[in-house]
Amino acid sequence: MNFIRNAWYAACRSQQVRGGEIFHRILLDEPVVFYRKQDGALAALRDRCPHRFVPLHLGKLQGDEIECGYHGLRFDCAGRCVGNPHGDEKILEVAKVHAYPVQELYGLVWIWMGDAPADLTRIPDYGLHGADSSYQVVSGYLHVGANYLLMADNLLDLSHLMYLHDGLLGDPEQAGAEQVVEEDEEGRLVCRHWMPNSKVPAVFDLIYRRDQQPVDMWTEIRWMAPSYFWFDGGVRAPRLEEREDHGWWYGQHILTPETGSTTHYHFAAALPSGTRLNEVDETKFAEMRRFAFAEQDKVMLEAQQAALGDSEFWAMKPSLFSVDAAPARMRRAVERLIREEQAQGRVQA
Ligand code: FES
Ligand SMILES: [Fe+2]
Structure with missing residues (x-):
């Protein structure tokens, strides 16, 4: 199905993405994983390993990186492959995962699903529903x-x-x-x-x-x-x-x-x-x-x-x-x- 993609969508509640855990959800027909880096900042990646396409949420967090549960390739929060434990340990440029812009506001995690640059001013104003309301x-x-x-x-x-x-x-x-x-x-x-x-x-x-x-x-x-x-x-x-x-x-x-x-x-x-x-x-x-x-x-x-x-x-x-x-x-x-x-x-x- 076609969706408006260049927009912010509410992905989940902030508290659903807990430190040290991987949260995953389908959004606009795309599987997405969310996790927190050690400083608490959010990361969101396509939930699909570029090697053999298994869901990354079956893997585990290693510091600020996510390790695929199948053969152990590691990806950082920008979706770059940063670790290959096998053979010559060579890293292929093309082994990349899409990283989504994310923001936290009003107790929700907002995700930008399109390819156009994410425009922060387009997160809707629900100020009355914020924590300081x-x-x-x-x-x-x-x-x-x-x-x-x-x-x-x-x-x-x-x-x-x-x-x-x-x-x-x-x-x-x-x-x-x-x-x-x-x-x-x-x-x-x-x-x-x-x-x-x-x-x-x-x-x-x-x-x-x-x-x-x-x-x-x-x-x-x-x-x-x-x-x-x-x-x-x-x-x-x-x-x-x-x-x-x-x-x-x-x-x-x-x-x-x-x-x-x-x-x-x-x-x-x-x-x-x-x-x-x-x-x-x-x-x-x-x-x-x-x-x-x-x-x-x-x-x-x-x-x-x-x-x-x-x-x-x-x-x-x-x-x-x-x-x-x-x-x-x-x-x-x-x-x-x-x-x-x-x-x-x-x-x-
Ligand atoms: S499928 Fe992810 S490392 Fe092989
Ligand atoms: Fe109704």
């Missing part, structure tokens, strides 16, 4: 057996909150809510829903008044290529002009394709200081969201992926309704970016 951050991860664009459709079309997450994150009463789709000043696609005087869904009730009284509710979801999302949603007393210091959160949703039909999904909610969930309520909040994502979205998305099989999405001639406005624009934008990237690749070649 004044917001209370509740985060999670899911592996989903569905193509990342099906998941992006899901996130950009929050009308599904009213049905799939009925009672938890939305209510069918909110169907027909006013929807606005536009592009912001930074070229990010944004889709907003406004649902005045409606039933309060359970997750919002938990962080608001806990009285199940009607509320005005809003959701806003922003997308930026390749697959970063920012959520802003919450509730407030009907007819109140502004949001209060609680009853809402800023969401982080980051999709990283594993393969064409599986996705690594990192998500987090940043709750404003007025919320201050105690440990019990934080667990309840995290569990409700986990339930929504793992038992509702994931189940639906995996069933959707199974129904689609290997078919190309547009070739299936999906019916398009008003709620599909943002997802359809997002898909067209991704397709255009992939075409542009491939055309540039051809020019360079």
Whole structure:
């Protein structure tokens, strides 16, 4: 499958790459190994030995180098072969492994998957979800057996909150809510829903008044290529002009394709200081969201992926309704970016 490659992707959580251990994961159909050098800095290499193509994660770390588990060739963090224990101990220039640029930010490991120079300014700004944020951050991860664009459709079309997450994150009463789709000043696609005087869904009730009284509710979801999302949603007393210091959160949703039909999904909610969930309520909040994502979205998305099989999405001639406005624009934008990237690749070649 084709992906946007010249971009930063969230590979895993920082804490998953522990000193002295090799962590490996498939990203954009490519096997990758991660490890820490002795000074703690991260390294990421293609998880394939150039000698006989076995996964390097079956080998072991020797200082700042990784030793292939099959015949013992050693590679440094730049992917150069620096040790051959056999025969004349000659090192072949061509015995090289691709090394990926990596960065750590917001508790995540970011990896640059393309051949263009890695541009640090293109790591998305999730500052509110960082360690020094004044917001209370509740985060999670899911592996989903569905193509990342099906998941992006899901996130950009929050009308599904009213049905799939009925009672938890939305209510069918909110169907027909006013929807606005536009592009912001930074070229990010944004889709907003406004649902005045409606039933309060359970997750919002938990962080608001806990009285199940009607509320005005809003959701806003922003997308930026390749697959970063920012959520802003919450509730407030009907007819109140502004949001209060609680009853809402800023969401982080980051999709990283594993393969064409599986996705690594990192998500987090940043709750404003007025919320201050105690440990019990934080667990309840995290569990409700986990339930929504793992038992509702994931189940639906995996069933959707199974129904689609290997078919190309547009070739299936999906019916398009008003709620599909943002997802359809997002898909067209991704397709255009992939075409542009491939055309540039051809020019360079
Ligand atoms: S396969 Fe890695 S050293 Fe032979
Ligand atoms: Fe959902």
